[in-house]
Amino acid sequence: MLKAVGIIAEYNPFHNGHRYQLQQARHLSGADVVIVVMSGNYVQRGEPALLDKWTRSAAAIENGADLVMELPLNTAVQPADRFARGGIYALAGLNCAAVAFGTEQPDLNYAQLGQQINDLPAEPAAFIDYSQTYATQLNAVYQERLHVRLDDPNVILALGYAAANASLMNPMTLVPVPRVAVGHDEPSAVGHFASASALRQMWTSDFASAYVPTSAWQLYQDAPVVRWEDLWPYLHYRLLTMTPVQLREIYQMTEGLEYRFIQQNRDAASFSDLLQRVKTKRFTYSRLSRVALYTLLACTNQEMNNTQGPLRVLGFSPIGQRYLKQIRSQEESTVITNVNAKNGADTAPYGLTIRADRVYTLVNGHSQNFGRAPFQYRKDE
Helix, strand or coil: CCCEEEEEECCCCCCHHHHHHHHHHHHHHCCCEEEEEECCCEECCCEECCCCHHHHHHHHHCCCCCEEEECCHHHHCCCHHHHHHHHHHHHHHCCCCEEEEEECCCCCCHHHHHHHHHHCCCCHHHHCCCCCCHHHHHHHHHHHHCCCCCCCHHHHHHHHHHHHHHCCCCCCEEEEEECCCCCCCCCCCECCECCHHHHHHCCCCHHHHHHCCHHHHHHHCCCCCCCHHHHHHHHHHHHHHCCHHHHCCECCCCCCHHHHHHHHHCCCCCHHHHHHHHCCCCCCHHHHHHHHHHHHHCCEHHHHHCCCCCEEEEEECHHHHHHHHHHHHHCCCCEECCCCCCCCCCCCCCHHHHHHHHHHHHHHCCCCCCCCCCEECCCCC
16 A cells, blocks of 8 residues: 655745655655645635646646645635645545645644644634734734744644644644745745745746756746736726625625725726725735635635535656555545536536636636646656
């Protein structure tokens, strides 16, 4: 039986730091197979992925991943805790023995902290300070109760992974991988490493190639770039034609946000301008960006709160293909390899992701589902 270690990722875009994490995950866990569950064409903070899911998954497979699966939209574009929970449940469903994650604080006892987080009493009253974001208030609670600071985004996700993992009947082994050289959102590069955020900012420059594996950079040359500003005209139109009642059906459109979005959209000149106009101390830019994306894609409360949909196979190595056959032989699989008329119907569990991908295709120009087969990597080719 092949042993697998899992990674939850976005690869927006895939870079040298991600290749290092894949290498360390395999080494530290002693696993035979490295599985990645990856966001599709939209990422956790409510943005379109810079490059499409096929390009990013191929880059990962060519640089150390053995199997890349697409997280459904209603898992991929969520607040950090729900994103973490969905990713952990996906890896557990794929029978991973361990889960690896990058962190700026690798020495923390994440298994213990995960259980402590789950043991914290639910106290909604602790989060009703409307002059602060939920994340700020959560940081204060964790600092007080657990003596842990959430200054680093990867630590926030790591604690989310740990808490979700601790809730499993058979928790996976946690494998923290120290981040090298740069932090998650560092705007500058160090040595051969740059954060994904820094890479997106320098993407039109030749300098970006220094921080990306050669094989990945070659893949990127033919891949169209998609940014929020490309989708802005479609969002602008949607908000011009929707009523507050209609907007309230959109996921997380709460606390009067429907009125702010409609009013501020009228004079907004761009997507970034809209967010600046809507922004208050209560809401982070990530929360507002997600709500804007839900609006663009017409994501309702029911759709986003549904049970996690099937995982789509985006690519595999030879040993990854063997592992895929192994898990399919063990139990009823919720894995999609190819999209067809049945599993790709709008009412099917994967239908929300397909609908969202149609919007992505308006800018990307390439079909994202029908007619697309998983990337297969052969080292001798």
